Amino acid sequence: MDNIQREDIESIARQTSLSQETLTRALKERVYPDANSWRKFLTLLFLVLGIGFSLAGIIFFFAYNWADLHKFVKIGIIELLVIALTALTFLPKINTQSRQIILTGSAVLVGVLFAVFGQIYQTGANAYDFFLGWTIFVTLWVCFSNFAPMWLLYMILLNTTLILYCQQVTGWPSLLMYGILYLGNGAVFVLAKMRQAPAYFIHTVGLAALTFATIGMISGIISFEKEYFSVFAPLVILTYLVGLWHGVQTKSTFYLSAVPFSLIIIISTFLLEMSNDEWMLLLIGIFIIISVTLVVRNLIQLAKKQSS
Template structure:
């Protein structure tokens, strides 16, 4: 059951003649996890951990025994590590979750396969080429499976590709521009997942996944704003990066307050605290400026906690 159910039960208990025993029974039945739910969690958690350890074990096996394995053996092991999980995922007796986890492990091992190929044949490709090819070759799996952990892997690869491209090819990119691009990429991903979750039938992304992507977007936007503020003296044009980021932050804050989303308000509060602190530091770049910035962080964090806690109480009728 969701938190709405728990709050509904508590509100009903406050305004009714329910006895404490009846309230406890309702909470035990509809809210608190029983043995069956814990068993379901273990069935979900243990295979995921096992497959993850297996994929990591294969990866570290390469690293430790690399010099002792002939070239064809290296390619064979790397290719087999991708093929075997794909074949196992076709077994109908496995549950849908197990098959998705197997394909996620196979997608993770595509990267080592490209690394093996590039090292043996000395392709001369940059590191970003490896990650770009990795993204392209698992894109079909990502779209077809539509599995949250696989999306996390894909978005991590996309962000890594952009960072490596800025370091190895686009040498003219500033750090602020890089963070702005990461902010745009992750914001588009967040918007896509939220819209798909709301409007497409059969699509239900878990909350932890949407919160993780939102955290990545807000973190990139915050770093972008702080970097732009601190570099305004050397690069005044970077002020234009502030406008779209702050405008989107304001729009998200308005939507979060309207739909009573405390998580996004908390993220944006932390982002505003960091941005204002960078403005204070830029004003002086002195000991006094850093002192005032520290005081601001402590005071603003305390004030944000009070305001957010009051909103939580109002929204949840505590």
């Protein structure tokens, strides 16, 4: 019973004869944050803001004083900061969540270190090398910290590395690249869902998978790479059907909003590819207005049912 939400308490109150006093006490005990909860929230908020502004300050410091600093000073400052932040995580008085936030800041500084090193020595490497090195050198921290924001940073690095690698090295067809990104992010989405990761992480990765699926479908419709599109399109359609079915079963606004909006974009692209005369543009405009209205209407009705 530790996962009781406000909606559960209000539903029980409507179906029973709970007094207003009992309802208020239950909300205070189970839902409303107390002084200790606010203290923890503000501590984490100020810690995140402090580390974030410090990282921004470090980056702007190097940008402004770049010409006046010796190369060893530049690298040495970053290395000392990485070591200092990492060493802070071993202090016994720091709680687990604070350690994870500090380690995330240290992982960002690793990227700054690679950027400074590459700028000093003008390595001439492709951009994907920078993100690949950054990804490799924070992998252990990501695995051992098991912290959702750090995993989110890791996913951004992986996606960026793969995109730049495909563009700068392999020359793969765009649809193949989007297919790999779609499947990779989709697999992480399923794993995160199974492991009951935080909702914001699940939704962010899910949106990334939907974005790559949408862009891939648009690319396939426009270029019509038959070899890949004949596999990519059915896979995306099947996934969307499963997503809509799951959204209806669980009454999840995420699935029932993200998937339909993606379908609207894909269908509009298909119609535009068929013809781009004024009548088709008018038809597409009417289709977008009607479909978006229906989606929003269904979401409002779902929200009303959940609150009733």
